Amino acid sequence: MNPNPQAGRSAPDSAQPASAFGKLACSNCKLRDVCMPVGLDENELNRLDQMVSVRRKIKKGHALFRSGDPFTAFYAIRVGTFKSRVVTPDGKDQVTGFQMAGEILGLEGISMDRHACDAVALEDSEVCVIDYQHFQMLANEFAPLQKHFHRVMSREILRDRNMMLLLGSMSADQRVAAFLLNLAQRQQARGFSGQDMMLRMTREEIGNYLGLKLETVSRTLTRLSDDGMISVDQRHIRLLNATALKALIGLTD
Amino acid sequence: MNPNPQAGRSAPDSAQPASAFGKLACSNCKLRDVCMPVGLDENELNRLDQMVSVRRKIKKGHALFRSGDPFTAFYAIRVGTFKSRVVTPDGKDQVTGFQMAGEILGLEGISMDRHACDAVALEDSEVCVIDYQHFQMLANEFAPLQKHFHRVMSREILRDRNMMLLLGSMSADQRVAAFLLNLAQRQQARGFSGQDMMLRMTREEIGNYLGLKLETVSRTLTRLSDDGMISVDQRHIRLLNATALKALIGLTD
DNA sequence: CGGATACTTGAAATAATTCAAAGAATGTGG
DNA sequence: CCACATTCTTTGAATTATTTCAAGTATCCG
Known part of the structure; x- marks a missing residue:
């Protein structure tokens, strides 16, 4: 205890x-x-x-x-x-x-x-x-x-606005896809792989962040995995088809 | 045209x-x-x-x-x-x-x-x-x-974070209640009534802001009105029971 | 190893959305 | 200034995405 x-x-x-x-x-x-x-x-x-x-x-x-x-x-x-x-x-x-x-x-x-x-x-x-x-x-x-x-503060505002867009108008699939792509992109900017990542947070924390329940996050990851866009092994996520993920959220690559 | x-x-x-x-x-x-x-x-x-x-x-x-x-x-x-x-x-x-x-x-x-x-x-x-x-x-x-x-920028970040809370975890009723209370409070800070207000935006714009469809906003306003918390006459809204509205979003007056 | 935490999956319930229609308000052009 | 078109709002019924509840499995950490 x-x-x-x-x-x-x-x-x-x-x-x-x-x-x-x-x-x-x-x-x-x-x-x-x-x-x-x-x-x-x-x-x-x-x-x-x-x-x-x-x-x-x-x-x-x-x-x-x-x-x-x-x-x-x-x-x-x-x-x-x-x-x-x-x-x-x-x-x-x-x-x-x-x-x-x-x-x-x-x-x-x-x-x-x-x-x-x-x-x-x-x-x-x-x-x-x-x-x-x-x-x-x-x-x-x-x-x-x-x-x-000032730029750092302004960027923070920008980031929060984009999050409002996500929370206000995206489906569970889109939220999770956006989350994974964002994480991958930031990892890559730090010299790590843009495909492979170890999540540091629980499904519950991800869900809370994305305005979803942990079960929905889990199900969504399973679905994206079934569709071949990612592979999921606990907190180890691999992006197998980033293009398809981006397409989900309306980005042409 | x-x-x-x-x-x-x-x-x-x-x-x-x-x-x-x-x-x-x-x-x-x-x-x-x-x-x-x-x-x-x-x-x-x-x-x-x-x-x-x-x-x-x-x-x-x-x-x-x-x-x-x-x-x-x-x-x-x-x-x-x-x-x-x-x-x-x-x-x-x-x-x-x-x-x-x-x-x-x-x-x-x-x-x-x-x-x-x-x-x-x-x-x-x-x-x-x-x-x-x-x-x-x-x-x-x-x-x-x-x-x-800096304070102005920081307050902007704060405001956006609160919006993320609203969009990520509140029901339609709570969102609309929070929206109306916020508007009223800002009106009051400008020397206007804290009860009476003329909305300057459409139901669609409110819905888009709150992550809801315009029909949901309309229904929610009707419901709050039926419950006697507000009165609605088109864009003229009157807060009849601000305490109850606050209670909706977990504020003890 | 064992208890706690984290994760997955299914089935039922629900809040919100979608589709549809009609009524009210607003603004424009004749 | 009125009439008509447009936009906005309300309301109902059916649909759906997500949540809730529940149970079982996997994993982590001391």
């Missing part, structure tokens, strides 16, 4: 200074292409390195932050996967996204100076802590960094 | 310089409490006034901007109501929001330097054009303005 780790407060699982040692710095980070520092020059990168000075490790099932926590920083994922979810007063919840390495967490907190969702690690993970105040001091000097920050 | 006004390009319906004359300036605007200038001091306000120098009138049914249009500015609604919608390659579309006076349109465009949705006027409307580059020059000097801008 383990205490549910998600029930605990979101205390740091660990914290360590980071970029004083060159090889942990933004300037050396393999995720530079998908994370904050996109498009910065040497000088700007060095300043950023000084600022992103803390890392935090989060164990599977633990929260990086929770709804209501004061907002002081946002986070760039170095290693691992998270889910974000909003929770209603009466206990209903909605997974609003799955985030992977290089993606940013916590920007929704700026609005109220408090986080408005939970971010829970789906596997042992590690994030870079980016202090908002500190970051803004830097961004006010380097306009390109400010602009990049 | 009229040419559909929505089919036309989004050319300015009209444009005029604005704030050179004091009474049209941000500093005098009745929407100050709900729009951009929140929390600025005199000095900052004057600078903002100089910048928000152009207004645009948009006739009912016409687009302020369309998906694909280059992004150069965002917009604050002075008068009227808009809907935003995203459109898929295959013609499906999703209304992602209804915006009223004081609210900001177009921030989704920053990410790609192009607008990613259409903003269509639901009645004859007028907006303040806020040039993004110009605004950023000012915001880089005045940290509070930059911070406010």
Whole structure:
């Protein structure tokens, strides 16, 4: 009978200074292409390195932050996967996204100076802590960094709008197809296979995210598998016919 | 057989310089409490006034901007109501929001330097054009303005996340109740009645927004009306029992 | 290994959609 | 300013996609 780790407060699982040692710095980070520092020059990168000075490790099932926590920083994922979810007063919840390495967490907190969702690690993970105040001091000097920050927020809005389209108008087949294609595309952008993937989340979490019940997700995966578009072996999914999947959601390849 | 006004390009319906004359300036605007200038001091306000120098009138049914249009500015609604919608390659579309006076349109465009949705006027409307580059020059000097801008974007993310919750997990009754309560609350924040409202959108647009068919919206309104929670006379809706409506979506008043 | 969690599959139930028709409101052109 | 066409809204009946309930199997983790 383990205490549910998600029930605990979101205390740091660990914290360590980071970029004083060159090889942990933004300037050396393999995720530079998908994370904050996109498009910065040497000088700007060095300043950023000084600022992103803390890392935090989060164990599977633990929260990086929770709804209501004061907002002081946002986070760039170095290693691992998270889910974000909003929770209603009466206990209903909605997974609003799955985030992977290089993606940013916590920007929704700026609005109220408090986080408005939970971010829970789906596997042992590690994030870079980016202090908002500190970051803004830097961004006010380097306009390109400010602009990049705006782009990141704007992209988040775009992503959420597309999710509204999915939730508002797509069938179960289409939702699952869109979900798998999106995941594959992001894996590929990180140098992994665009066909093969290991899901880090349960059917229930996928269903919650897609506005479906877990049984419907399971059935839909089976159906797509029967139709030869994918192969399913538990959480190992292979895209066998991406073109057909795209066609499902109205994309001509 | 009229040419559909929505089919036309989004050319300015009209444009005029604005704030050179004091009474049209941000500093005098009745929407100050709900729009951009929140929390600025005199000095900052004057600078903002100089910048928000152009207004645009948009006739009912016409687009302020369309998906694909280059992004150069965002917009604050002075008068009227808009809907935003995203459109898929295959013609499906999703209304992602209804915006009223004081609210900001177009921030989704920053990410790609192009607008990613259409903003269509639901009645004859007028907006303040806020040039993004110009605004950023000012915001880089005045940290509070930059911070406010971030809050506006963050609030947009929050709003979209709540919409995902609605679309992902609520029944038709709950969706319509949440929609009406939200509208009423925003009307009230603008000094109008929190009970009485004139909808500016069709049942179809509401349905599209809420992930329902127009018939379902109509039936749901009838049902809420039969239950005495609201009265419906075409687009005139009156909230007769807001507490019951809130209870529907799990809010204890 | 054993208990708990995750996943699949079937059958019945249901909420919402689709199809259809008719009535009300709105706006346009004569 | 009226008449007609168009758009919008309501309502009913049949259909359907998804959910719910239920049971069984597989898998993971300590």
